[in-house]
Amino acid sequence: AQSVAQPEDQVNVAEGNPLTVKCTYSVSGNPYLFWYVQYPNRGLQFLLKYITGDNLVKGSYGFEAEFNKSQTSFHLKKPSALVSDSALYFCAVRDPNRDDKIIFGKGTRLHILP
Amino acid sequence: IAGITQAPTSQILAAGRRMTLRCTQDMRHNAMYWYRQDLGLGLRLIHYSNTAGTTGKGEVPDGYSVSRANTDDFPLTLASAVPSQTSVYFCASSARGFDPYNEQFFGPGTRLTVL
Numbered sequence A: 001a002q003s004v005a006q007p008e009d010q011v012n013v014a015e016g017n018p019l020t021v022k023c024t025y026s027v028s029g030n031p032y033l034f035w036y037v038q039y040p041n042r043g044l045q046f047l048l049k050y051i052t053g054d055n056l057v058k059g060s061y062g063f064e065a066e067f068n069k070s071q072t073s074f075h076l077k078k079p080s081a082l083v084s085d086s087a088l089y090f091c092a093v094r095d096p097n098r099d100d101k102i103i104f105g106k107g108t109r110l111h112i113l114p
Numbered sequence B: 001i002a003g004i005t006q007a008p009t010s011q012i013l014a015a016g017r018r019m020t021l022r023c024t025q026d027m028r029h030n031a032m033y034w035y036r037q038d039l040g041l042g043l044r045l046i047h048y049s050n051t052a053g054t055t056g057k058g059e060v061p062d063g064y065s066v067s068r069a070n071t072d073d074f075p076l077t078l079a080s081a082v083p084s085q086t087s088v089y090f091c092a093s094s095a096r097g098f099d100p101y102n103e104q105f106f107g108p109g110t111r112l113t114v115l
Helices: none
Strands: A003-005 A010-014 A019-021 A024-026 A032-038 A044-050 A056-058 A064-068 A073-078 A087-094 A108-113 B004-007 B010-013 B019-025 B031-038 B042-049 B064-066 B076-078 B087-094 B110-114
Touching: A003 A087, A010 A019, A019 A108, A024 A073, A032 A064, A032 A073, A044 A056, A044 A064, A073 A087, B004 B087, B019 B031, B019 B087, B019 B110, B042 B064
Parallel strands: A010 A108, B010 B110
Antiparallel strands: A003 A024, A019 A073, A032 A044, A032 A087, A056 A064, A064 A073, A087 A108, B004 B019, B019 B076, B031 B042, B031 B087, B064 B076, B087 B110
């Protein structure tokens, strides 16, 4: 069965430092991978996705993610964190060999410390 | 362009009552979804619809029903609400038909409390 794991409930990073939010997945075929961000009292917003091609994917707000097939990971990264990046981040996976539903991780709360 | 709207924004409901959460999108997206978000559990899919006239069950469909009479609207009904249905409900849509690549767009959510 397809699944996605975000091993950290919370990540704290000082402003200006690089940040990483971890995500690992399990699917039977080649995965479609997504990152979403949720600000307080708002719905989720799409950040970036990996379908095929370059393993490094660039998205909104300066975020990027690296697809690593051997480690079945899709970690979200940003070179220099901003306080405004503080939010809840969700990784999601779709297995194109099974059905068309996306499975979301449980979310990682990112705190950027001024 | 409003995107996706949900109503009501929040609701307190007595157990046993019937409730319909409304969702409307103006993007002409084929697919629509209902999720519930609970602390520590992330987002869980309740029901989905790939196109008008079709619906499917997600991960946690029990106690919920949906209909998709047209492209724009995708209401979620709780026939007889129970306290375990207290949650934040998000509607989403995506421009997929048989194309799985497209990201989902989310509404602002409905906070439902069942007492």
